[in-house]
Amino acid sequence: MQATATLRPARPALAGTGAPRSRRWLLIVPALAFLILFFAIPLLQNAGRSLGENDAGVFANYIKLLTDEYYLKVVVETLVVSFNSTLLSLIVGYPVAYFMVRRAGRLALPMLFLLVTPLLTSIIMRTFGWRVLFARRGIVNDFLMWADLIDRPLNLLNGPMSVYVGQVHVLVPFMVLSIIPVLRAVDLRLEESARVLGAGALKTFFLITLPLSKDGIVTGVILVFMLCAGSFVTQLLLGNGSIVTLPLLIFQQFSLTQDIGFASAMGNLLLLLVLACLFIQLRLTEGKRGNK
């Protein structure tokens, strides 16, 4: 009796794995409900809003967006800025991830902490930080003057350079955090094999380590690209109009012009563009996917 009593609670748990299929779907109901309520419905609503009720036709907003030279330029600029920022983040982030995994040893944990802490502050605060550093009489200009590299303060703010610096600063942690686990999983003995087989340190890196950490790079690139394509705070606060991207335009349409229909159309276009990029990236990196 005692034995059966103690066994009984375990039974349903065991049976759970083999529960009738008909009731298993219940488990996803909460998540599904949340997604429908807060993701699918707003998205559909937004799509509906973007279709104009005015006399210019149902797709007027989209036609305007895709035929007007100014808007087309903005679309292209959005992609270019996102691409460049992603590339820069990769170039800056990969060595950091590599150092943390392979060389840092006991410093790895403090480094991780330093990497993550900026994420705890608001992006606006971090961006304003750059405004202070890049100001006419800010630290950067002061240092360059002191080092006699320049005669008078440079106009560092309000140009593409400051936008990129701001973007990369915000995005690099995501890149590093995506690469670290994959790099950590690369077997050191694979690199040692390559060394014994005659590959120098650089060749070993480019032929073995880099290809094997591809999954982390892909994850990081996708993540950073998405975040970048959807961001406007940096462009707004550091670019001062020198770089205009779709999100910035949406923000302006929404809060200044209050043309909500047009803003919605741009939002949907942005969504489609990013999805298309994601698709292309995945196809490009699929290659010899059979290996893992």
Add this chain to the structure above:
Amino acid sequence: MQTNQTTSVNRPVAKQLTLDRITKRFKGTVALHGISLTVQPGELISLLGPSGCGKTTTLRLIAGFDFPDEGSVRIDGADISHLPPNKRGLGMVFQNYSLFPHLTVAENIGFGLKMAGASRSHIQAEVKRMLAMIRLESFGDRLINQMSGGQQQRVALARAIVTNPSVLLLDEPLGALDKNLREGMQFEIRRLQQSLGITSVMVTHDQEEAMTMSDRIVVMNGGRIVQIGKPEDVYNYPRTRFVAEFLGTANIVKGRLESIDGKRLIFSLPKQNASLSGSACRISILCDETPTWIKPGNIAEIAVRPEKIRLGGSGDNTLQGVVQQHVFRGSQHSYRIDVPELGTTLTVSQFADFHHDDVHNANETVTLVLDEHAGVLLEPEDLALNEQAAGDGAELQQRKVA
């Protein structure tokens, strides 16, 4: 890189590998205490020992992943102690093969040649030759994860030898295979190594593997070489208690040296308790030269292999015992026999001959016969250490009975 290419194009000439008084420390602990070892051209040597004995460290020093604090690694006299691994022209098979998962089988095998700057056609021809040699002709385009463990093992071997390395390093090469496959591969690797005549160093903790594959075995313990010798010599004439127990099974009994008669040392075996009183039987041990460290009246340890004790029959030195346990192991019967005269339990194994099987059951009283060659005199461990520290080298201490 240049030298690498020339060796990869020409047929190899077997090289001699020398480790000269190598000491390696890791953060204060000494991993290797000045070990010396010479691997003759074309020879396969096994480094055998428990984990932490320094065998892997030794291999990594040869490979160039670590560098010695003292002493040198030489190939045909040329000091390579501080060359990076890619400048040493070695081949290595890793424990888990370490094949590149993002490359095909053919690309894996051709990797070394590509690094050496060989032409595309040369690489293709060599890879084809290698695939034929390991009997995987049609597998060149496969990815590594599409191969079985045994196939991966063969690819790893092909990748290591395609460059005609001066020395082949094998790090527990069969550790990841199951038993049947392992035995087959032992012979296959040995056959390849012998036909190519590559000087090889293998690390293993599997004594059977070491015995099957090696020309000589190097038994290591605590960062020192305890004994070097042919498998049968190390097995039959273990130098210390550690070797006797690590390689095979051994009954270790304490004996008192009674007298020396030419090459023959006569020991009496007392009761194996604290006082070592009485004398259960005598055992004579043949020694090429009388060891200087023992005088009549001294106590020393003697190893007796289980299969060297005969059960039944008569002889000069006999003991009475009671069977405690009997295990049938297929090719042999294994017994645990309590010997009251000695005050200890001995392990005895007898060849299983099914024609006239006289199996002894538990509680049966049996006669144990210790023949002249049954026992081996063991050196005290501290003595063995001192001799090695003095630079004598374990090799010189090898005892052989004429």
